[in-house]
Amino acid sequence: MKKVFVTGCCGYIGSHTCVELLEAGYQIVGLDNFSNSKREVLNKIKQITNKDIIFYEGNMLDKSLLDKIFEENEIVMVIDFAAYKSVGDSVKKPIEYYMNNVSSVLTLLQTMKEHNVKSLIFSSSATVYGNPETVPITEQTKTGGTTNPYGTSKLYVEEILKDLYHSDNSWNICIFRYFNPVGAHQSGLIGEEPNGIPANLMPFIAKVANKELECLNVFGDDYNTKDGTGVRDYIHIVDLAKAHVCGVKKLVKEQSGLFIYNLGTGSGYSVLEMIKAFERVNGVKVPYKVVERRPGDIDECYADCSLAEKELNWKATMNIEDMCKDAYHFIKNNSITNK
Ligand code: WQD
Numbered sequence: 177m178k179k180v181f182v183t184g185c186c187g188y189i190g191s192h193t194c195v196e197l198l199e200a201g202y203q204i205v206g207l208d209n210f211s212n213s214k215r216e217v218l219n220k221i222k223q224i225t226n227k228d229i230i231f232y233e234g235n236m237l238d239k240s241l242l243d244k245i246f247e248e249n250e251i252v253m254v255i256d257f258a259a260y261k262s263v264g265d266s267v268k269k270p271i272e273y274y275m276n277n278v279s280s281v282l283t284l285l286q287t288m289k290e291h292n293v294k295s296l297i298f299s300s301s302a303t304v305y306g307n308p309e310t311v312p313i314t315e316q317t318k319t320g321g322t323t324n325p326y327g328t329s330k331l332y333v334e335e336i337l338k339d340l341y342h343s344d345n346s347w348n349i350c351i352f353r354y355f356n357p358v359g360a361h362q363s364g365l366i367g368e369e370p371n372g373i374p375a376n377l378m379p380f381i382a383k384v385a386n387k388e389l390e391c392l393n394v395f396g397d398d399y400n401t402k403d404g405t406g407v408r409d410y411i412h413i414v415d416l417a418k419a420h421v422c423g424v425k426k427l428v429k430e431q432s433g434l435f436i437y438n439l440g441t442g443s444g445y446s447v448l449e450m451i452k453a454f455e456r457v458n459g460v461k462v463p464y465k466v467v468e469r470r471p472g473d474i475d476e477c478y479a480d481c482s483l484a485e486k487e488l489n490w491k492a493t494m495n496i497e498d499m500c501k502d503a504y505h506f507i508k509n510n511s512i513t514n515k
Contacts, residue, residue, distance in 0.1 A: 179203045179249050180424060181293075183236055183284070184257030185229060186213035188368045189299060189354070191221060192361060192417035193255065198225040200421045205230045205249045207241075207258065213369075220365040236280035239287060246291040253295040253427060255420060256284060259329070262375050263303070263472060266326035277329035278336075285340060295348040295427045297420060300334055302355045302409070302438070302477055303327030311444070312480040315353075315436045323472040334436075341434040348432045350423045355409035355440035355479050357416050359499040360506035367506030368413070377450060378410070378499070382507040385460040392462055394447050396469035401476050405447035409440035409478035412494035412502070422488040440479030441492040454500040 180197060184190040185206030191213070194204055198221070206218075206229040218231055230249060234241040236258050245251070259277045260266065266273040281298075288294060305313055306321030322328040334351055341347045358378040360367025373389070374380045383389040397404035419439050426435065445453070451462050485491045 178252040179205045179230070181205045181207070181245065181249070181251045181254045182257065183207045183254070184213070184259065185231070186210065186215065186217040187257055189357060189413065189416060190257040191217045191366045192413045193257070193420045194221050194229060195224050195361060195366070196414070196417040196421050197424070198227040198229075202424065203230075205232070205245060205251060207232050207234060207236070207245065209233065209235045209258075212260070217366060223365055224361065224363050237275070237283055239283050242283060242287040243290075246287060246293065251291070251293050253297070253424060254284065254288060254293065255297040255299075255424075256281065257299045259299070261326060263324045263326050264375050266324050266329070267472070270325040273325045273329050274332075277326070278332050281333050281336065285336075294346055294432075296337075297350045297352060297423045297427065298333060298337060300330045300351050300353045301327060302353050302440070302479065304331045304334060304353060305477070307474040308477060311476050312442060312478050313438060314480040315438055315483055323474075338434065346432050347434070348427050348430060349434045350427055351434075351436045352419065352423065353436065353438050354416060355411055355438070355477070357413050358410045359412045359414070359494070359502040361414060362502060362505075364505045364509035367503070367510070369510065377447060378503050379507070381451060381454050381462055382503045384462050384464075385454065385458060385504060386507050386511050388511060390463070392451070392464035393467045394464050395467060395473060397466045398469075399475040401446055403446050403448050406473055407444040407446045407476040407478065409442070409444055410450070410496065410499055411440050411492055412499050415492040415494050419484065419488065419490045422490040426488055435487070437484040437488065438479040438481050439484060440481050442479055442481050444476060444478035445496055450496070450500075453496045454504070457497045457500040458504045460504070
């Protein structure tokens with residue numbers, strides 16, 4: 177049976193996408209090196225879907241492993257999630273970030289070409305827009321001016337994919353620019369499991385609410401936004417995962433092309449609005465204090481997603497309350513304090 181090859185299949189976005197693909201009837205070959213994920217996620221995916229993934233443990237830079245995967249499976253499409261994604265970390269470790277996020281994609285593309293597999297969904301990020309001049313952001317908004325190696329690595333891969341398509345337009349490529357993925361699968365079995373202290377807002381709020389962390393630091397309240405705190409387009413991870421099923425269908429239909437879509441909700445929420453929504457939905461308190469800005473942060477960023485709605489027949493359906501409820505359900509289900 178024809179299979180979809182999912183790299184980073186045990187990660188936050190990868191695992192939720194595998195659930196939606198399996199439930200849509202696709203067969204999956206998965207690859208993960210567990211650098212930012214856990215093997216037990218495979219069992220959780222099986223628990224949710226009652227289906228197995230053909231799984232390989234290893235690294236995207238290992239060309240012999242990639243060749244083995246393509247030789248042993250009839251792969252028709254690749255979804256590439258495997259990447260490091262911490263903005264702060266990337267500033268401290270640029271070589272690791274470019275090696276892992278850029279060189280690994282080149283190894284993947286070379287292998288795909290040799291095995292004549294030319295359909296690819298690539299996970300990019302709204303960070304490729306840098307600090308946008310205007311919002312909402314459309315796919316025509318100028319990219320560049322990225323403020324960290326993580327965002328720059330995503331920008332570089334986007335340029336590589338554009339060059340590849342222009343060199344040979346039999347390639348069939350979909351670039352997804354994620355805004356801020358948050359929340360968890362309704363089962364509470366899979367979600368965002370950042371090892372240690374979370375860098376991102378939602379998992380930090382959830383850990384404070386669950387008394388695993390004492391207090392949230394709000395990074396600045398003097399931004400040019402509705403209440404002075406940073407505004408972002410938060411999208412439920414399950415809505416984001418479902419967009420990938422639509423992306424697979426789009427590439428199967430088109431057979432060749434280069435497509436770029438923003439994946440968000442089209443609404444921006446501030447840090448203070450997120451805190452209030454989380455407290456209201458879950459009946460908890462989230463103590464916080466305002467501290468100085470975090471270097472590299474931007475004021476406001478939210479998407480215009482009308483192109484994905486029109487061309488993929490996809491639209492986010494879950495709201496900020498759903499995101500807060502599911503994020504808290506997951507952290508309670510999986511927290512050490514409950515064990
Ligand atoms: C959101 C808002 C912070 C933490 C990054 C990447 C993006 C994606 C998501 C990978 C900002 C504020 C945060 C905290 C805070 N990553 N904040 N206290 O920076 O918008 O996006 O993560 O896919 O590519 O760029 O997300 O959740 O870190 O921050 O006040 O402890 O929350 O200042 O305004 P960000 P974030």
